[in-house]
Amino acid sequence: MVSLALVDDHPLLIEGIVSLLSRADGFEILSTGSSARDIIDISSRLHPDVIIVDLSMAGDVFAAIATSIKLSPNTKVVAFTAATGVDSAIRALDAGANGYVLKGSNAQELIHAVESVRQGETYITQNFASQVIAALRNAPLRRVAAEVVQFSIRExxxxxxLLRGRTNKEIAISLKISEKTVRNYMTILMQKLNARNRLEVVIAAQALSEQEHIRSAEIQPRQPRLLS
Structure with missing residues (x-):
């Protein structure tokens, strides 16, 4: 059972989402709120698995997302918003959001986003994802591609x-390690690649692969390609 909380200052929208998710299998609604402050309060008190938040509410929502994650590290955040600007998406992801779903999306996409972030993935509305990825490619992250990055065999x-689209669970099964170990390696990869989230890890790895700057720290002078 996935525990959820929703924070949005539109009562009718909250009512509709609660009704939708309550009818879906495997979800439990813990609480609702209507401001940035509520994001922090709900996360710190109830520690839901996933909290769905609007970006256009009273208070600094981006700061609230970052604070809530510090107070409840296991809670995943999905921004559910009408803001279609790439800058808003990048700010939300930079603050720690794991998902970004536009309010024009259908109900099934919201459910899929919740399930994806719960499994440790980053989810962005499909028709919008390419714009966000393009913006990230032009961000300071690109400088990583000019460096030599040493990966261990396991990394x-x-x-x-990751480049084949595998989830944390699938990676754990494939390598016969625990999901916790995979998450630990993801943290290391984020540090090595100067990435802020899983999506940026993939983008940076793709850039490194294209420019053949990746080296293995444990097998020299092996020069592995990331894509088989």
Whole structure:
């Protein structure tokens, strides 16, 4: 059962989403709110698995997202918003959001986003994702592609699987390690690639692969390619 909370200052929208998710299998609604402050309060008190938040509410929502994650590290955040600007999406992801779903999306996409972030993925509305990725490619992240990055054998294996679209659970099964170990390696990869989230790890790894700057720290002078 996935525990959820919703924070949006539109009562009718909250009512509709609560009704939708309550009818879907595997979800439990813990609480609702209507301001940035409520994001922090609900996360710190109830520690839901996933909290769905609007970006256009009273208070600094982006700061609230960052604070809530510090107070409840296991809570995943999905921004559910009408803001179609790439800058808003990048700010939300930079603050720690794991998902970004536009309010024009259908109900099934919101459910899929919740399920994806719960599994450790980053989810962005499909028709909008390409714009966000393009913006990230032009961000300071690009400078990583000019560097030589050393990966251990295990890190290299995980990056290869990431580039094939594997989830944390699938990577764990494939490599016969725990999901917790995969998450630990993801943290290391984020540090090495100067990435803020899983999506940026993939983008940086793709850039490195294209320019052949990746080296294995444990097998020299091996020069592995990430894409098979």
């Amino acid at each position: 290299d294996q995980i990056v290869r699987l």
